[in-house]
Amino acid sequence: MDISIEDERWVDVDFEALSSKAITGALLHQGIDADECDLSVLACDDARIADLNAEFRGKPTPTNVLSWPAEDLAADSPGAVPAKPEPDFTGEIVLGDIAIAWETCVREAKEQGKSMHDHVTHLIVHGLLHLLGYDHIRDADATSMERLEVEILGKLGIDDPYNVEHAP
Incomplete structure (x- = not known):
């Protein structure tokens, strides 16, 4: 796992440990x-993720998290489980890349009444699930992905981020 911190504000939330725990927990699950x-x-920060979002998605605005899967593992049928990634010739399972933006995460955590730690953990898990072939474009896929996020986050000691009863 290669973790690059471009914006030093991420050090304040111990991003390396937080992302490592989220990724390891999601993969174990x-x-x-x-x-x-x-x-x-x-x-990174909002400016960098806006550049990445423009380059890869044609949307020149900041977003919370972006993912670039190394391969397309998506299931053909809505709500079905994606294919499991396989090791390459070196024995490694190449998954891809994730980017996450500081300002957007801070703003969203505040708006949603969540701790930065919990919100960022959720977004890292979300990004990793995209690398594993999950998506939320079709309703059945969104339901499956959200259910899986809630299960993983629960094992990491984090409340259901989709529970609107706890929202401000």
């Missing part, structure tokens, strides 16, 4: 050994 995986996480 999926029956995948984190030590066999190759992925990178970029902790």
Whole structure:
């Protein structure tokens, strides 16, 4: 796991430990050994993620998290489980890249009445699930992905981020 911190504000939330715990927990939940995986996480600011969003998605605005899967593992049928990633010829499971933006995460955590730690953990898990072929474009896929996020976050000691009763 390669973690790059471009914006030093991420150091204040111990981003390396937080992202490592989120990724390891999510992979373990999926029956995948984190030590066999190759992925990178970029902790940046809104300006950098806006550039990335413009370059790769044609949307020149900041967003909370972006993911670039190394391969398309998505299921063909709505709500179905994606294909499990397989090791390459070196024995590594190459998953892809995730980027997360400081200002957007801070703003969203505040707006949603969540701790920065819990919100960022959720977004890292969300980004990792995209690398594993999950998506939320089709309703059945969104339901499946959200259910999985809640299960993983629960194992990490984090409340259901979709529970609107706890929202401000």
